[in-house]
Amino acid sequence: MSVSKAFSQGRAALIGYLPAGFPxxxxxxxxxxxxxxxxxxxxxxxxxxxDPVMDGPVIQRATETAxxxxxxxxDVLRTVERVAAAxxxxxVMSYWNPIxxxxxxxxxxxxxSAGGAGLITPDLIPDEAAEWIAAADExxxxxxxxxxxxxTDTRLAMTxxxxxxxxxxxxxxxxxxxxAQVSEAAPTLVSRVRPVTGTPVxxxxxxxxxxxxxxxxxxxxxxxxxxxxxxxxADGGIDAxxxxxxxxxxxxxx
Amino acid sequence: xxxSVAGLLPDSTGHFGKxxxxxxPEALIAALEQLDAAYRHAQADEAFQAEFGMLLRDYAGxxxxxxxxxxxxxxxxxxxxxxxxxxxxxxxxxxxxxxGQALLTRQMGKKRIIAETGAGQHGVASAxxxxxxxxxxxVYMGEEDTRRQALNVARMKLLGATVIPVTTxxxxxxxxxxxxxxxxVTNVDTTHYLLGTAAGPHPFPALVRDFVRxxxxxxxxxxxxxxxxxxxxxxxxxxxxxxxxxAFHAFVPDESVRLYGFEAGGDGVDTGRHAASITGGATGxxxxxxxFLLQDEDGQTVESHSISAGLDYPAVGPEHAWLHETGRATxxxxxxxxxxxxxxxxxxxxxxxxxxxSAHAVAGALRTVPALAADLGRPPTVLICLSGRGDxxxxxxxxxxxxx
Numbered sequence: 001m002s003v004s005k006a007f008s009q010g011r012a013a014l015i016g017y018l019p020a021g022f023p024x025x026x027x028x029x030x031x032x033x034x035x036x037x038x039x040x041x042x043x044x045x046x047x048x049x050x051d052p053v054m055d056g057p058v059i060q061r062a063t064e065t066a067x068x069x070x071x072x073x074x075d076v077l078r079t080v081e082r083v084a085a086a087x088x089x090x091x092v093m094s095y096w097n098p099i100x101x102x103x104x105x106x107x108x109x110x111x112x113s114a115g116g117a118g119l120i121t122p123d124l125i126p127d128e129a130a131e132w133i134a135a136a137d138e139x140x141x142x143x144x145x146x147x148x149x150x151x152t153d154t155r156l157a158m159t160x161x162x163x164x165x166x167x168x169x170x171x172x173x174x175x176x177x178x179x180a181q182v183s184e185a186a187p188t189l190v191s192r193v194r195p196v197t198g199t200p201v202x203x204x205x206x207x208x209x210x211x212x213x214x215x216x217x218x219x220x221x222x223x224x225x226x227x228x229x230x231x232x233x234a235d236g237g238i239d240a241x242x243x244x245x246x247x248x249x250x251x252x253x254x
Numbered sequence: 255x256x257x258s259v260a261g262l263l264p265d266s267t268g269h270f271g272k273x274x275x276x277x278x279p280e281a282l283i284a285a286l287e288q289l290d291a292a293y294r295h296a297q298a299d300e301a302f303q304a305e306f307g308m309l310l311r312d313y314a315g316x317x318x319x320x321x322x323x324x325x326x327x328x329x330x331x332x333x334x335x336x337x338x339x340x341x342x343x344x345x346x347x348x349x350x351x352x353x354g355q356a357l358l359t360r361q362m363g364k365k366r367i368i369a370e371t372g373a374g375q376h377g378v379a380s381a382x383x384x385x386x387x388x389x390x391x392x393v394y395m396g397e398e399d400t401r402r403q404a405l406n407v408a409r410m411k412l413l414g415a416t417v418i419p420v421t422t423x424x425x426x427x428x429x430x431x432x433x434x435x436x437x438x439v440t441n442v443d444t445t446h447y448l449l450g451t452a453a454g455p456h457p458f459p460a461l462v463r464d465f466v467r468x469x470x471x472x473x474x475x476x477x478x479x480x481x482x483x484x485x486x487x488x489x490x491x492x493x494x495x496x497x498x499x500x501a502f503h504a505f506v507p508d509e510s511v512r513l514y515g516f517e518a519g520g521d522g523v524d525t526g527r528h529a530a531s532i533t534g535g536a537t538g539x540x541x542x543x544x545x546f547l548l549q550d551e552d553g554q555t556v557e558s559h560s561i562s563a564g565l566d567y568p569a570v571g572p573e574h575a576w577l578h579e580t581g582r583a584t585x586x587x588x589x590x591x592x593x594x595x596x597x598x599x600x601x602x603x604x605x606x607x608x609x610x611x612s613a614h615a616v617a618g619a620l621r622t623v624p625a626l627a628a629d630l631g632r633p634p635t636v637l638i639c640l641s642g643r644g645d646x647x648x649x650x651x652x653x654x655x656x657x658x
Contacts, residue, residue, distance in 0.1 A: 101553030
């Protein structure tokens with residue numbers, strides 16, 4: 001199931017992130033299924049990794065918890081399977097080494113057979129991605145690369161051209177984490193990406209509530225929420241995830 | 255292996271064969287491009303090279319001496335030449351890299367440098383260069399290391415640097431690198447990441463190599479002047495691998511010269527407690543490059559172990575991965591115990607207290623002597639890069655030998 005379904009509703013799509021295995025594999029699955037029930041359009045399942053250089057403290061702590069509990073690739077794939085069964089497209093977000101170690105084609109095959117839509121690769125740029133691009137084609141998976149406010153026009157066009165499903169626009173220069181203000185760089189970045197691709201553009205890094213989701217949804221095709229959901233799960237459990245998901249879902253539905 | 259092949263690597267996208275490259279967030283690509291442009295410009299810029307050369311000579315003490323270790327030579331049945339990088343300002347080869355990168359920082363119009371450090375040597379060197387060139391300096395250091403290496407923390411602070419203890423992950427050097435990368439992603443417009451070894455995303459492996467390759471260039475000429483011939487072997491310790499690539503690079507085209515890199519074997523590679531990324535690791539991606547690293551079945555980085563903080567890193571620079579794969583250089587582990595025996599031997603025969611890192615090179619080099627001698631039919635000439643001095647290691651050594 002491609003993630004494109006999430007972008008074909010005449011409004012901005014809401015994409016929610018949680019790492020697999022946090023606080024446990026089963027509770028993580030329950031939280032993601034709750035997100036789908038509360039109106040989150042697509043789910044990003046994080047593959048916990050020992051050296052998450054793009055992540056701020058909230059996601060670092062959550063993935064450390066997952067790794068300390070022994071979460072493995074099989075747990076990530078089981079999470080994908082269970083959440084996809086809830087009816088929403090599911091993408092895995094992973095730093096590159098766990099995928100390379102698993103075997104790029106093997107991971108693509110297993111992700112596809114788990115019902116996953118695709119893979120988001122925060123530290124893999126298209127320049128280094130020939131093997132993954134071929135595997136994604138072979139197994140009909142979406143491949144989502146990141147663009148940044150510092151990307152040149154040439155790189156924006158190249159990166160957007162390599163994306164399938166959506167283009168992940170990182171709204172701020174920095175690591176993941178909810179912020180009081182949504183970045184002013186984000187609308188500019190989205191307006192730079194639009195002319196070079198017909199692929200939807202989703203904005204991530206910093207969104208924490210429905211009002212911010214509405215503001216981002218006004219100019220982007222998708223709103224990505226990560227750290228705020230992880231904080232909600234860490235501090236308030238699944239009930240807090242439901243409350244925040246409903247607030248965010250109302251935000252993108254205007 | 256020809257000179258032109260060696261000189262052409264990495265390729266224009268930063269690859270040494272299948273190793274190297276750029277495995278970083280897109281947000282850093284612009285800064286890496288800017289750094290690459292500044293580095294290429296500096297290579298051809300006479301004013302830059304003149305200033306770098308002046309600082310190396312008048313400030314750092316280059317060329318470092320090549321010393322013939324006669325008592326040690328007699329002891330082991332070889333002609334042992336020591337490249338005395340331990341006599342450089344700040345006590346190690348690292349001053350060459352930090353001076354080069356600090357000059358590049360100024361050339362790029364940036365005012366702030368960040369650096370990672372394990373035991374503190376690269377942090378002290380970075381703080382030194384920052385003071386010299388009037389740059390703000392922030393050093394990331396694992397929390398546990400800040401306690402174990404309180405003297406180096408004090409040195410950095412005396413030099414005007416800010417030291418930030420890293421409390422994430424395993425709280426070691428690799429996590430200090432992660433924190434530095436996070437800072438860089440956030441502050442890339444104003445900040446240069448002064449990476450301490452010939453690893454990381456392109457252009458760092460090539461850039462750091464070129465700033466430290468004077469080690470081998472000098473040693474090659476010094477050896478010719480002293481002995482009338484090239485050495486039979488060049489030996490260096492390998493953590494990230496900057497002193498080793500600096501020592502090796504000028505010799506790569508010299509097919510008669512065997513190149514030996516000695517990794518930290520810790521308690522022994524078979525115990526799992528080691529830092530021998532090439533011998534005991536597998537191909538993967540860490541800190542921006544494809545290389546050899548210590549990892550589990552899921553690609554999670556495994557913690558390294560070594561008595562030597564400077565070698566205690568779970569990966570290795572990509573050019574070493576390539577030199578290993580092509581067979582041009584040989585990489586072998588040296589255990590803590592072997593390194594400490596060589597440490598003591600050098601103290602007692604030559605009156606030189608080496609860094610424990612460098613003691614790995616001495617131990618490995620001495621181990622190769624019998625086979626080299628048998629192969630050559632004569633006592634071999636072995637050039638060892640003595641990359642740093644052991645003042646910082648007195649407490650560790652004192653405890654190892656039970657004299658403290």
